[in-house]
Amino acid sequence: MxxxxxxxxxxxxxxxxxxxxxxxxxxxxxxxxxxxxxxxxxxxxxxxxxxxxxxxxxxxxxxxxxxxxxxxxxxxxxxxxxxxxxxxxxxxxxxxxxxxxxxxxxxxxxxxxxxxxxxxxxxxxxxAPYSDHTKAVRTVVRTRGDLVEARVAATNQVSALLAAYWPGALALFADVESRISLEFLTRYPTPTSAARPAIKDLDRSTAAHLGEHPDGEVFTSLPRSGQINAAQMLTEEGDCRPADESADSVAALAGCTPVTKESGKHRAVHFRWACNKRFRQAMTTFADNSRHASPWAKKIYEQARASGKDHPHAIRVLAHAWIRVIYRCWLDGRPYDPEQHRSAAALTKQLTGQNAA
Known part of the structure; x- marks a missing residue:
């Protein structure tokens, strides 16, 4: 903002x-x-x-x-x-x-x-400067994100080493980062053995800070947003609500809208590379999850796929649609309610009528 x-x-x-x-x-x-x-x-x-x-x-x-x-x-x-x-x-x-x-x-x-x-x-x-609440949640959730990346990298490295030098141990466990696997491999110290407890601690800290944030309820009310994803969306969107901003500008910041370039008769639409990458990851993760819980989100995704868009593009279209809804809830300071979301409510009523018939 x-x-x-x-x-x-x-x-x-x-x-x-x-x-x-x-x-x-x-x-x-x-x-x-x-x-x-x-x-x-x-x-x-x-x-x-x-x-x-x-x-x-x-x-x-x-x-x-x-x-x-x-x-x-x-x-x-x-x-x-x-x-x-x-x-x-x-x-x-x-x-x-x-x-x-x-x-x-x-x-x-x-x-x-x-x-x-x-x-x-x-x-x-x-x-706009971040509020103390947002800075607290952002610090925790970003640290968690960094640790998750480190854990994934370490897990991949351990898997590659086991595949090369000890394939039997790799085949023994379904998940290399599981507790039983880590205990078995304790004699071969890796960052993975320490990363997982740290991430769990950060998960609890994120949930605690999110519960204290004045906008926390808005983001946790979204379908399948969870605690971590809700915190990611909240902290990357920021605090301020100026009148000269719009949902479309937020969508551009999140990289969920394309870039249109026009010159004379030439018009081209390109993927938006310049954006807040963390914000885009948070919004597209939520959008992808939401379509499994919200009939409205599922319909938008399916319409985008039917029009010829691939999965990532369809998810960005859905994320853009969600940003408009979230922005309205955020401005009003009210949690998301599908009964108050006209398009979602109308679709639910339509589907209910079809099932009754």
Whole structure:
């Protein structure tokens, strides 16, 4: 979610790299006030957060960021800076229009980012800070997601090693990550043996934080959302409900709508690569599960498949449809009720009548 960009005293451009990061501070006329380079250590990041303060209140020093999430964004938001999400491709196009020679360096890149923000400020929006409830759930559920990925990778590695050197042990168990399998393989220590208990602890922590979140009931009321998937959807969607946002903009953020490009008579529709990947995974997982519990969701999925779309495409179509419903529930602060969902209620009534006949 996003808000209008406030009046700025200075514009701070950051060129984010792997080992060091260039920073440029530009005044409203386009003159560079200062530029500097910092390392990636914690104290250097803290200096990036503190140093622009000499030029004015943090609330009037917007900072554009290519990724609107992560620890740096949290630190900038906590310091009071308006954080402006910008698309890397947009910066690339802007850089090419400003410097057609293609020559560039880190400080010049930071200057280009600051100038892009200065010139486009009326069209850009500020990322809304997460509430404490959402940050708590997000931290737990993202840590769980990272551990699940690590567990899957470790399990695959163990399976490959057993298949190569001890196929009998692999054939002995239906699931390599099951408790009995892990106990049997304890003499061969692996990350898998520790990952599973940690994930269970995070599952309990996620459920506890979700129960305390003011929007938790909205997301857990969705058919087959569960606790973990509900928490994933909630934390990636965020907190703010500004009037200038729409369900379609949320769907775009989740990568559940295509990108349409038109030029003259040419029109092309492409898969949306630029999005919040975690949000897309959360929404498509829920959509896929929901069609087994909701007749309305099942109908939308089947219609999409009947029109020639493959399974992943049909699931994104269903996820987009769900986002419209969830957004309405979210704005009203009311749990999902299929009786209040007109399309779902009408379909249920129709199916009930057919069964009675």
């Amino acid at each position: 996003s808000l209008a960009l406030p009046r700025a005293l200075m514009f701070v451009g950051v060129d984010w790299a792997v080992d060091e990061h260039a920073v440029c501070v530009m005044d409203p006329s386009g003159e560079v006030v200062t530029g500097f380079v910092i390392g990636h250590a914690a104290d250097a990041i803290a200096r990036l957060v503190r140093r622009p303060a000499k030029f004015g209140p943090a609330g009037q020093l917007p900072i554009p960021i290519g990724r609107p999430n992560g620890r740096l964004v949290d630190l900038l938001l906590e310091a009071g800076h308006p954080v402006v999400p910008v698309k890397p491709n947009a910066i690339k196009v802007w850089r090419e229009s400003e410097g057609p020679s293609g020559a560039k360096n880190d400080l010049r890149n930071a200057e280009v980012v600051a100038d892009y923000l200065r010139a486009r400020q009326r069209r850009l929006r500020v990322a």
